[in-house]
Amino acid sequence: MATTQISSFSEDGQYLAYSSPDGTLRIYECATGILKQEYSSTSHLSATTSALSWSRHRKETIAPPKSKKKKLNGDSAVYQDDLKLIALGTTAGTVNLYSFAKGLLHSQLTGGHSLKINDVCFHLSNPELFTCSDDQTVSQWDLQKGKVKHKWKCDSSSIHSICQCSRQHLLTASHTIKLWDLTTRTVLQTYTGHSSPVFRLLPVYLGADASNEGDASYVLSAAVDDRHISVWCCGSSVKEKNSIASFSVPDEPVSLSMSRPSSASQALVLAVITRKGTLHIFEQTLNGKKKKPIVSRVRVKGALSDSGGEGEDETTVPVLASLVQSGTVSVALGNPVKPQFEKVVYDTSKPEVVIKIQTPSKTLAKEEYSQVKRPEISEHMTTLRPADSQPMQASKNKDKKRLRRSSVSDLTVEERLNAMGTETPSVDGPVKQPPVANTLCRLLQQGLLSGDRKILTGVFQETNETIVRNTIKRLPVSCIVPLIKEIERGMHGHAQHACSLSRWTSALISCHTSYILSVPEIINTMNSLYQTLISRQKFFPKMLQLKGRLELVKQKAWSTDNEEEAEVAPLLVHQDESDSEDSDSMVIDGAALESDENWDDLSDME
Secondary structure (H helix, E strand, O other): OOOOOEEEEOOOOOEEEEEOOOOOEEEEEOOOOOEEEEEOOOOOOOOOEEEEEEOOOOOOEEOOOOOOOOOOOOOOOEEHHHHOEEEEEEOOOOEEEEEOOOOEEEEEEOOOOOOOEEEEEEOOOOOEEEEEEOOOEEEEEEOOOOEEEEEEEOOOOOOOEEEEEEOOEEEEEOOOEEEEEOOOOEEEEEEOOOOOOEEEEEEEOOOOHHHHOOOOOEEEEEEOOOOEEEEEEOOOOOOOOOOOEEEEOOOOEEEEEEOOOOOOOOOEEEEEEEOOOOEEEEEEOOOOOOOOOEOOOEEEEEEEOOOOOOOOOOEEEOEEEEEEOOOOEEEEEOOOOOOEEEEEOOOOOOOEEEEEEOOOOOOOOHHHHHOOEOOOOOOOOOOOOOHHHOOOOOOOOOOOOOOOOOOHHHOOHHHHHHHHOOOOOOOOOOOOOOOOOOOHHHHHHHHHHHOOHHHHHHHHOOOOHHHHHHHHHHOOHHHHHHHHHHHHHHOOOOHHHHHHHHHHHHHHHHHOHHHHHHOHHHHHHHHHHHHHHHHHHOOHHHHHHHHHHHHHHHHHHHHHHHHHHHHOOOOOOOOOHHHHHHHHHHHHHHHHHHHHHHHHHHHHHO
């Protein structure tokens, strides 16, 4: 989807929940930036987190589902406010309910979906949960029983986002947006939507609805590869199918957050994070249709400065998450493994705000790790790691002392001279040859690790498809991500070099398809590569048409020149003297024939 980093602030803005691409959940305290809890399920590698949502503040009892095989905790009924649940949708179609208050998994919801869950949403008042998936269905879960209460098919394509706009209505989005009646589970309204999948829906409550969360007046929608965030009139009585306004950002949005106006006349504050890591803040009063797109009033970006003084080199730091509160915007910046938190008090008279943060320390304090809650791991569990990262096995003979290596001083003079000599000493056994380092696979690894463009250019010039395929097969898994990034960068260069890279791209996809699909970072790079190829092929049909027309014009000009050369009369005719002599001789010979005939006649007369 639009974002690979799944993060969300709690409703009070005190904590940030972040799910890494490997499925590990980390919860940070915003005031101190300390990592409070860390959780990873036993199936986090095969079922990573695809959706995340904090529970709402309400006093409703939720009991964990009863299970004969496994009991996650011993409490029969607890308050949801005390549990502070976090719903984690996974790519396997299951939902993990994690309790932040207890630091452990509260329950696991299974049997609702067969494919990846794209979005989760807690009910406004009841202890229920809504989930949507790639299997084109929406499930309504009863959290007290831990089972599916209702399930229905919503569209002929994947459902990417859901939100509850009132206690009796639910909004779902694929490409189009549909308004559903939860009582009868029928469609009340279908909106035009976007040309690409909608990954985020946000209901807007105005006036009295903002406090008790009644019926939402509007709903905001953001789609993949769409720089416009649309505003739709919400309600079963509304017949308007098109958007009434739109917010425009210079880059693709990946995250949205907004405030809740206390009255209809109060301006809505919307914070949008784009793919480049810049935060755009909008202020707009929603009171009808607006033809022109609404532009941001303030732009917030982060910068990394070692000294913090003016004139120093600064490095752009992306904004990871945002939360709009009363008059301020809480943001998380920097590395998601160790984010830094700031509160931005913006002023519309200053259109750009730069947040400077210090370089994070490479070593973390021991006190910080001592406060982290981690789940208990069974002693009988087997941990699987990649082959390259496997640790060295300890020696089985623990009592045996390690032998000291021999130094140069322990060698004799003869051994030192032999070591310094260039000739290889003759031994009975076979002489060990130095390792071969000129193979194409080793050159490719060396070029990717060192970033040497000359080596990579020489490797990519290989035209034999069999050699290219064997090289890709022998390439370690750790080099696949740098190789794809190098191919994506090279596709922006010369057309001849891009043609060579296409051969390597085809072999890479055919040999490592399963690994590419399992790493979200590679999927984003492949999407960028796909867009580059589309842009390069956009003018190919036009070039073929132009080439054909040029060939026709050239052929017509050539045929016209030949015809003109055939019709033009010669400017000069030259007659050789030998021709005139032959003609004269022929006349003389004719006269001689006539004289011979006359001679015969005269002889007869005589």
